[in-house]
Amino acid sequence: MRRGLGELRKDLSIIDVGKGTARDERTLKLKKQFRRIPKAAALIILLLLVCAIFSPLIAPHDPIEQNLANALKPPFWQKGGSFAYLLGTDNLGRDILSRIIYGARISVIVGFAGVLVSGIMGTFLGVVAGYFGGKIDLVIMRLTDIMLSLPYILIAIAIIGAIGPGLTNIIIVLGITQWVGYTRIIRFEAMSLSKSEFIEMAVISGTRWWRILLVHILPNVLNSAVVLGTLDVGKMIIFEAALSFLGLGVKPPTASWGGMLADGRVYLTFAWWLATFPGIAIAITVLGGNLLGDWLRDELDPRHQLKA
Amino acid sequence: MGAYILRRMLQSIVVIFGVIIITFMISRVLGDPVALLLPPEATPEQRAYLTKDLGLDRPIYVQLVVYVSKVVRGDFGMSFRHQEPAMKLLLDRIPASLYLSLIATLISVCIALPLGIISAIKRGTIFDQIGMTLALLGQSIPAFWAGIMLILLFAVQLGWFPPSGYGGPKHVILPAVTLALFFSAATARLTRSSILDVLDMDYVRYARLKGVPEFVVIMRHVLRNAFITILNIVALQLGLLLGGAVITEFIFSWPGIGRLSLDAIYNRDFPVIQATVVVAASFFVVINLLVDIIYSATDPRVSRK
Numbered sequence: 328m329r330r331g332l333g334e335l336r337k338d339l340s341i342i343d344v345g346k347g348t349a350r351d352e353r354t355l356k357l358k359k360q361f362r363r364i365p366k367a368a369a370l371i372i373l374l375l376l377v378c379a380i381f382s383p384l385i386a387p388h389d390p391i392e393q394n395l396a397n398a399l400k401p402p403f404w405q406k407g408g409s410f411a412y413l414l415g416t417d418n419l420g421r422d423i424l425s426r427i428i429y430g431a432r433i434s435v436i437v438g439f440a441g442v443l444v445s446g447i448m449g450t451f452l453g454v455v456a457g458y459f460g461g462k463i464d465l466v467i468m469r470l471t472d473i474m475l476s477l478p479y480i481l482i483a484i485a486i487i488g489a490i491g492p493g494l495t496n497i498i499i500v501l502g503i504t505q506w507v508g509y510t511r512i513i514r515f516e517a518m519s520l521s522k523s524e525f526i527e528m529a530v531i532s533g534t535r536w537w538r539i540l541l542v543h544i545l546p547n548v549l550n551s552a553v554v555l556g557t558l559d560v561g562k563m564i565i566f567e568a569a570l571s572f573l574g575l576g577v578k579p580p581t582a583s584w585g586g587m588l589a590d591g592r593v594y595l596t597f598a599w600w601l602a603t604f605p606g607i608a609i610a611i612t613v614l615g616g617n618l619l620g621d622w623l624r625d626e627l628d629p630r631h632q633l634k635a
Numbered sequence: 636m637g638a639y640i641l642r643r644m645l646q647s648i649v650v651i652f653g654v655i656i657i658t659f660m661i662s663r664v665l666g667d668p669v670a671l672l673l674p675p676e677a678t679p680e681q682r683a684y685l686t687k688d689l690g691l692d693r694p695i696y697v698q699l700v701v702y703v704s705k706v707v708r709g710d711f712g713m714s715f716r717h718q719e720p721a722m723k724l725l726l727d728r729i730p731a732s733l734y735l736s737l738i739a740t741l742i743s744v745c746i747a748l749p750l751g752i753i754s755a756i757k758r759g760t761i762f763d764q765i766g767m768t769l770a771l772l773g774q775s776i777p778a779f780w781a782g783i784m785l786i787l788l789f790a791v792q793l794g795w796f797p798p799s800g801y802g803g804p805k806h807v808i809l810p811a812v813t814l815a816l817f818f819s820a821a822t823a824r825l826t827r828s829s830i831l832d833v834l835d836m837d838y839v840r841y842a843r844l845k846g847v848p849e850f851v852v853i854m855r856h857v858l859r860n861a862f863i864t865i866l867n868i869v870a871l872q873l874g875l876l877l878g879g880a881v882i883t884e885f886i887f888s889w890p891g892i893g894r895l896s897l898d899a900i901y902n903r904d905f906p907v908i909q910a911t912v913v914v915a916a917s918f919f920v921v922i923n924l925l926v927d928i929i930y931s932a933t934d935p936r937v938s939r940k
Contacts, residue, residue, distance in 0.1 A: 472646065473653040476916040476923075478878045482661070484900050485908060489664055565777045569882055572779055573897075592783055592886075596791050603787070606780030614775035621771075 365622050371615025378431040386425035387411070390582045394420035399598050415600040417590060423600060426582035427608050433571075433583040434564045434612060437497060441563035442556045444502030449509025450552045454544055456510065457517025458536075464514070471507045479504040480569065487575045494577055497567055505563070509555055516548045550627050558620030561613035568609050584609050639931055647924045652703070654916040658909040659702050663695075671903050672715055711910040716899070721906035724895060725914055731801060732891035735814070735884070736876035738807050742815035743822060744869055750819070751826025751865075756853060758831065766823065773820025782813040782886045799888040810887040814880055818872045822865075829864035833857050863933055867926050874922035878915025 378385060397420035401408040408415060414423040456467040483500045490496050520526060521544065529539050570576040571585030579586055584605040591601030662668075669685050686692050690701060705712070711721040754766035789809060790798035796809050833839060834857060842852045881893035888894070892911055899907035 469646070469649055469653060472650045472920075473657065473916075476650055476654060476919040477657070478875075478881070478896075478912060478915040478919075480881045481896050481900070481908075481912055481915070484881070484897065485661055485912075486664075488900050488903070489661075561775060568777055569779060573882070573885070588780060588783065595783065595787055599787055599791075602780070602783050606777065606784065609780060610772075610776045613777070614771065617771055617775055 363622075363626070365618050368615050368618035368622065371611055372619065375431055375435060375612055375615065378428045379435040382429045382432060386422075386428040387413075388422035388425040390421060390426045390429040391580045392421065396420065399594070399601075401598070402600050414604050415598075417587070417601050418594055418598075423587075423604055426587060427584070427605060429582040430584045430587065430605065430608065431612075433494065433577050433581070434567065434609070436494065437501070437567040438560040438564045438612075438616070440498045441501035441505065441566070442559050444498055445505040445559070446509055446552055446556045448502055449506030450513050450545075450548065452506065453510040453513025454517045454540055454548060457514040458521045458540055458544055460518065460521075467510065467514070471510050474504070474507045477504075483566070483570065484573065484575060487570060492570075492575050492578060497570055497576055500570075501563055501566060505559065505566075508559070509552060512551055512555060513548045516551060517544050520544050520547055554620065554624045554627055557616065557623050560620070561616035564609065564613055564616070640928055643924055643927050647920045650920050651913075651917055654920075655703055655706050655913055656699070658912050659699055661912075662905040662909060668715070668905055706909070706913060711913075712906040714899075714904055714907050716902045716904045716907070721904075721910040724907055725892065725910045728890060728892045728895045731889060732877060732880075732884075732893070735807060735810055735880065735889060735891055736873055738811040739814035739818070739876060739880075740869060740873045742811055743819040743872070746815060747819035747822035747826060748865070750823040752830060752858070754823070755827040755830035755834065763827075767827070770820045770823040770827075773816050774824075776816065778813055778817045779882045779886055781816050782810070782883055785809050785813055786886070799886070801888070801890050810880075810883050810889050813883050813886075814876065818876075822868055822872065825868050826861070826865050830857060830861045832864075833860045836860075863930060867930065870922050870926045871919075874919040877918040877922075878911075 382390075394416075397412070397416050398418055400412050400416040400420075402415040402423075403410050403413050405415075412422050412424070414427070416422055417426070452467050452470075456464040483504055486500050486503065487496060490499070526539060526543055529543055534543075567576055567583070568585030568588065571583045572589045574586075574589060576585055577583040587605035588602050591598070591603070591605065594601050668689060669682055669691065673681060673685060690698060693701075709722050713719065714721045714724055717724060750766045750770065754763040754770075757763050786798045786809065789795045796805050798809075800806055839852060839856050842856050843849070847855075878892065880889075880891065881897055883889070884891045884893035885897055892915065896908060896911035896915075898904075899911065
């Protein structure tokens with residue numbers, strides 16, 4: 328049984344209409360489904376979102392204000408550390424914890440926007456290739472082959488070099504380089520869908536092609552797109568951190584985890600905390616995304632469930 | 636099978652041509668080579684002369700044809716930065732990249748295969764849970780941070796290995812482990828799922844029903860059949876690595892293709908950028924092709940599809 332988003336939506340619409348016992352049963356089922364979200368993943372993502380949205384309220388210090396008298400203070404449990412700066416300070420006397428909390432904003436934005444841009448592009452091309460087949464399919468598939476063989480970090484760096492660093496440009500680069508994964512899988516699904524009876528009926532009854540794509544095929548491939556997107560959030564965050572690490576990401580002094588790592592690398596020999604904590608923040612965040620993605624894939628694909 | 640291989644070869648050639656055309660386009664988007672090569676105080680005559688000399692005054696499609704015909708002969712032109720052909724600069728870096736990728740792949744296989752195999756065979760047990768948790772952690776840790784942490788621990792604190800540079804076994808360990816950590820996580824997960832796929836097969840059930848000892852079932856039926864998929868994964872990773880591990884090479888100052896290409900991008904050294912991108916992509920495509928050929932030779936179902 329495929330328990331997908333489509334079903335969920337159907338469930339919800341039935342709840343709206345209200346059908347006595349059936350309704351109670353379905354709300355129960357929904358509740359059960361949500362209860363199965365891995366707690367660790369839910370906790371991590373909640374924490375990340377809270378940090379990103381309420382950073383000014385949570386962060387104990389200003390993330391940008393420099394205070395050279397306080398530079399390179401170790402975390403509180405080490406000699407010379409204080410509770411005012413729990414995770415220590417960097418070379419410019421900025422509080423590491425506050426910068427990590429503010430840095431969550433960049434990661435959240437890049438994670439979501441990157442997935443959205445690449446996901447929409449990839450899904451669109453996949454649906455088009457799978458539905459029309461023939462020459463269009465051939466061209467799109469060779470294009471995905473080319474994109475897969477290109478060293479995408481290099482391409483990303485080269486494009487950023489040309490259009491300049493910054494948040495918007497990073498998201499553009501992520502969109503350009505990361506759509507391939509969606510296209511390959513969605514194309515496959517759209518292909519088998521387009522051979523199914525209900526699509527044939529739609530064609531016979533004279534439905535326009537864009538309506539078939541939008542109303543009949545797209546909703547049926549959305550499950551896969553959502554799973555792929557969730558699994559990709561972590562990749563996007565790592566990608567942004569890598570670009571910022573190379574000095575091609577978000578411009579300083581804005582706090583970003585990759586940028587903090589790059590700063591910390593210089594002071595590695597005598598201030599270990601500079602590079603250590605932002606990395607832990609990245610790893611935990613990506614872990615949360617991966618856990619959620621794995622869970623979602625198992626939920627939506629019963630074949631995988633058997634294996635898990 | 637012959638027709639299948641021929642078709643795959645044609646596809647690969649199309650892909651490499653596509654990559655060559657994309658590198659041409661990228662270099663045109665990235666900026667004007669004349670402005671980069673000449674100092675700002677150059678006269679308009681000097682600019683015009685260089686434009687003509689580089690062939691930039693000709694129509695764009697002529698430039699493209701000239702470019703492609705040179706590239707297929709391995710001629711990417713002279714590096715803007717160093718007075719040497721771009722291809723030669725690249726070839727000089729291949730041994731370092733090859734060395735690092737082979738060691739990294741070796742380490743990754745040594746970690747990933749036992750982890751994946753044990754997790755699959757002992758599915759659902761504590762071994763499986765530990766193995767897959769490790770793999771998930773490995774996938775969540777960014778490689779460049781892992782590299783920095785390895786330097787911090789093994790070079791700065793313990794002093795066992797040099798923090799960076801090129802040389803013997805001591806120098807290669809940290810960068811290779813950095814790369815291997817990430818790749819082994821993915822390989823372990825894929826190894827596990829490909830073995831689980833085989834375990835579900837009828838012939839495995841039949842062998843068990845027949846009373847074949849479990850060890851023999853695993854060695855003869857399961858591993859042998861899962862091996863091709865695993866080989867596929869490992870080969871593709873090697874193909875990716877050969878094209879240069881940009882960030883790892885940057886962190887460890889490793890003089891491979893990745894470092895060369897990064898420097899070339901910072902210097903806007905177009906011929907070198909183009910050479911590295913085309914060569915890296917070709918490595919990937921060729922290894923992909925080889926894997927598919929081996930695949931179709933061992934599994935006749937592939938070429939019939």
